[in-house]
Amino acid sequence: MSASVLFDAPGPKARVRNVIYSVVGSLALLALVAWVFLRLSDKGQFDGALWDIFNYAGIRENILDALLSTLKVFALAGVFSLVFAVLLCVARLSDHKPVRWVAVVFIDLFRSIPLLITIFALWVGILGHMTSMWALVLGLTIYNGCVQAEILRAGVNSVPKGQAEAAYALGLRKTQVTASILFPQAVRAMLPSIISQLVVTLKDTSLGFMILYPELLYSARLIGNNTPVNGVYPLVQTVIVFGAIYIALCLALAALANWIERRGRRAKVGIQPAKAEPPVEVTKV
Amino acid sequence: MNVLLDNLALFREGFLGTLSLTAVSAVLALVLGLVIAGFRVSPVPPLRIFGTLWVTVLRNTPLTLLFLVAFFVVPKVLFPGINSFVLAVCACGFYTSAFIAEAIRSGINTVPMGQAEAARAIGMSFTQTMRIVVLPQATRAVVPPLSSLLIALTKNTAIAGAFDNVDLFNIQKTLSNDGYDIAMIFVWITIGYLIITYAINGLFRLLENRLEVAR
Numbered sequence: 001m002s003a004s005v006l007f008d009a010p011g012p013k014a015r016v017r018n019v020i021y022s023v024v025g026s027l028a029l030l031a032l033v034a035w036v037f038l039r040l041s042d043k044g045q046f047d048g049a050l051w052d053i054f055n056y057a058g059i060r061e062n063i064l065d066a067l068l069s070t071l072k073v074f075a076l077a078g079v080f081s082l083v084f085a086v087l088l089c090v091a092r093l094s095d096h097k098p099v100r101w102v103a104v105v106f107i108d109l110f111r112s113i114p115l116l117i118t119i120f121a122l123w124v125g126i127l128g129h130m131t132s133m134w135a136l137v138l139g140l141t142i143y144n145g146c147v148q149a150e151i152l153r154a155g156v157n158s159v160p161k162g163q164a165e166a167a168y169a170l171g172l173r174k175t176q177v178t179a180s181i182l183f184p185q186a187v188r189a190m191l192p193s194i195i196s197q198l199v200v201t202l203k204d205t206s207l208g209f210m211i212l213y214p215e216l217l218y219s220a221r222l223i224g225n226n227t228p229v230n231g232v233y234p235l236v237q238t239v240i241v242f243g244a245i246y247i248a249l250c251l252a253l254a255a256l257a258n259w260i261e262r263r264g265r266r267a268k269v270g271i272q273p274a275k276a277e278p279p280v281e282v283t284k285v
Numbered sequence: 286m287n288v289l290l291d292n293l294a295l296f297r298e299g300f301l302g303t304l305s306l307t308a309v310s311a312v313l314a315l316v317l318g319l320v321i322a323g324f325r326v327s328p329v330p331p332l333r334i335f336g337t338l339w340v341t342v343l344r345n346t347p348l349t350l351l352f353l354v355a356f357f358v359v360p361k362v363l364f365p366g367i368n369s370f371v372l373a374v375c376a377c378g379f380y381t382s383a384f385i386a387e388a389i390r391s392g393i394n395t396v397p398m399g400q401a402e403a404a405r406a407i408g409m410s411f412t413q414t415m416r417i418v419v420l421p422q423a424t425r426a427v428v429p430p431l432s433s434l435l436i437a438l439t440k441n442t443a444i445a446g447a448f449d450n451v452d453l454f455n456i457q458k459t460l461s462n463d464g465y466d467i468a469m470i471f472v473w474i475t476i477g478y479l480i481i482t483y484a485i486n487g488l489f490r491l492l493e494n495r496l497e498v499a500r
Contacts, residue, residue, distance in 0.1 A: 005398050005401045005402060005405075006326055006328075006401050006405075006411060006414055006415065006419065007327075007328045007405070007410075007411040007414070008405055010328065014328075018328055018329050021329045021332070022329055022330065022331045022332075025329065025331045025332055025335070026331050029331070029335065036363065039362065039363050040362060043361075043362050045362060112436070112440075112478065112479055112482045112483070113440070113475050113478060113479075114439075114440035114441070114442075114443035114454070114478055115440065116440075116443040116444055116446075116447060116454065117443055117454060117471065117474065117475060117478070120454075120457075120471075121467075121468075121471045124461070124467050125467070199345075203345075203346075203347040203348070204347070205347075206347035206348075206349040206350060207349060207444070209349055209353075210349075210444075210447045217347070217349055217350060217353060220350075220353065221353065221357070224357070225357075233361070235357060235358045235361060235362065236358060236362065239350070239353070239354050239358055242350065243346055243350060246345065246346055246347055246350060247341075247342065247345045247346060250344075250345035250346075251341075251345055254345070
């Protein structure tokens, strides 16, 4: 239901009322912004010099390094979690009861434990010593692998039954049916959900902050707390810069998801059966 | 020595901390989420813009960044000396409200168009249409995603523990300083979280069965 179904085209009275609401709402919002603005300027946060720190090559390199280490963890965790998800999903759909049960228990358990606890437990050394990067990658892999496995399973279940039956009827083995019939269709149906879970993975890399992995947020705190300008710490400025980086990264991924979804819809409508060729004239020799 | 029995009081404090933080921020998130979802479908353009902005910004920011703002920027710049529990509630509540607003909006989309058209045809205003016709029917579709959002909220409160708000995750520091076995500490903390998440899961399953109507 689009929003416009919920209300009539405004008449003269409603138009006046809407204008009043708009003005009052905007004024309230402006008042809030103005109040925050005044508080910030009281604390000297609008001093132009505070923004100057981003002109230093050292700070810029620091941000770039942090961005790269965030992206590195995201890339590793993204790939590993998808591979792990495929394994878990296969185990979850296995014909052997013990295998299935192990997968169910594993998925349920790690989906209900806070990710921070998984990462922290790996880091403080339940499994021996682990660098903060690998603790982060492994934690993200386990948690997101479980979530992605459930997404894949939903995708496999959404494939019409006839597809698998037809494949078995053709004499394909179970591995072949899963690998060449079910999974391609499942991945295609679930691609938007898979990518939005990847956005979650990207956002969760910020938990590396807690285990002292030098990613974006860690660098934000370092810059905010260690470069005072005339006795004022540039906290607001760093939050704005780093928040913008995160939002840009996530929106880029989300846009990719939207584009793929649109493309998938179009392809389904667009595929048409090939037209019959006009009969070839056979010339008699 | 047994970690749980020796430190029952500490565990109780942590458990209640997590529980109260979850409950209060869930209420805040539900109320805000409903209001923002209303904004996003309302006839007044500035409210629609505000709703869209709120959802876009909060959904694409890591919760850890919000906590960083709440615990390091807000007390230093805006409200000196504010309670850490209030800050944690605001961070968790605002973050979750964006997701809840989206869940409610997609719930509104599942209500057949004829319902809203019929409501308009008998002369209902926007608020009446929403309150009497659309939202009660949307509830049924919203309950399942809401349960997973609240479970996610419960898990996210652990981040508040890392920022010195007393909760289940936070007591881990005290206990490991006391020299208890780390693995056992985490087992008990995990069980604490599992109790809360499974309780939410059961509660919502009950609610779902209650709301189920044969159609």
